Amino acid sequence: MRDAACLTDPTTNTYCFVNAARDTNPTNLYYYSLPLGHKIPERSTDPQCTACLKSLMGLYGTALKDANQAKVLTGLLSTYEGAAEKTLGKCGAGFAQTGLANAADGRDSKIPAGVVILGSVVGSLWMLLGGWSF
Incomplete structure (x- = not known):
């Protein structure tokens, strides 16, 4: 996930x-919070169908296909399908895969190190860029 x-x-x-x-x-930024268990807000605008979004969703999909990784990606497991459906609805086939959230049968409740690292990097970059402006 890092x-x-x-x-x-x-x-x-x-x-x-x-x-x-x-x-x-901000919609494409929301996708970086999926592994932390944060869903894309329902009122958000459609995502921009960029190469970055396609790569990010592909990375998430690959992680969820691996049963060992999927077991510890509880936040992503709970948010990926909704994001994938939203992405496919706007961007079309090839931007995301669905049906991957059931890859892990036994879910571990511990937060994996990769998610902690990703959260730290995302938080640091967010602060570096000045956070949200209102």
Whole structure:
């Protein structure tokens, strides 16, 4: 999951997370909170169908397909399907996979180190960029 914070946009060679954080449309930024168990707000606008979003959802999908990883990704397990459906509805096939949230039968209640690291990186970058502006 720490790879999510380091994805780069192939067209601009900038970090995808930074692009999402700087965008005036916050929807793509919400996708970085999925592993923490935060759903995309229902009233949010549609996501932007970028290469970054496709890579991020692919990364999440790959992690959920691995039963060993999926067992410890409880936050992502609870939020991925809704985000995948929203993404597919706006961006079309190839941007996300559905039916992956059931990959783990026995769910572990501990927060995995990868999620803690991702949360720390996301939080640090968020603070670095000035947080939310109202």
